[in-house]
Amino acid sequence: MPAMTTGKKTERYTTEFKVKAVEWSHQAHRSVKSVAEALDIHPMMLSRWRKEHREGKFGMKRVKRAPAEAKKKISEQDEIARLKRQVSELQEENDILKKFQRFQAEERRKRTDSSGNTDESTA
Template sequence: MPAYTNAKRIFKYSDEFKMKAVQWSFDPQRSVKDVAAALDIHPFMLSRWRKEFREGKYGPMKPTTKPSKPNAQLKEQDELKKLRKRIAELEEENDILKKWQRFLAEERRKHSNS
């Protein structure tokens, strides 16, 4: 087995930071992956913190409430998600209109040839 020359980087996060991350991840509009990306942590770590929270490691379970001031990145991600959804809807509408236009053109050709 090779000897490692670089020591692993280990970050220690405060319990308060973990609690806020867990509370944000319980928000129905946010996924664990989005919250983890915004906080620059691995999604698996956040999932582990959620499990520890459910097991009561960070104190008694409190009802989850929305954070008073969400992170700016989380707001941007929510906005991006909404915009991407809207773009997909508009593209679908555009495709339907193109199909309708082709259909009308074919109908005109059929009626003009008869």
């Protein structure tokens, strides 16, 4: 009886590709999820490659070039993350300035209320 085929194609990746993906995922400012999304692979696959790399299953030299499209996606993701951090910092600064402005307004009101109403206390 012949073996059954499901028609499902399994993607094969080169060892160089796997090693480069693992190297990217080890960089401090990149997460496994963002690298996996940029390379269009599942994060669990990248995690498995990282484990295999730790165990020494990828005994090979380093690759110097990465796919241009993947580099562009990762670069865009890094820029988006940087801008999100900047927006968050600016929002926090803006909130602090608003609170300080409210504080100053309350202090001015307290000073004008306490200094201008001496006639009511004598009546």
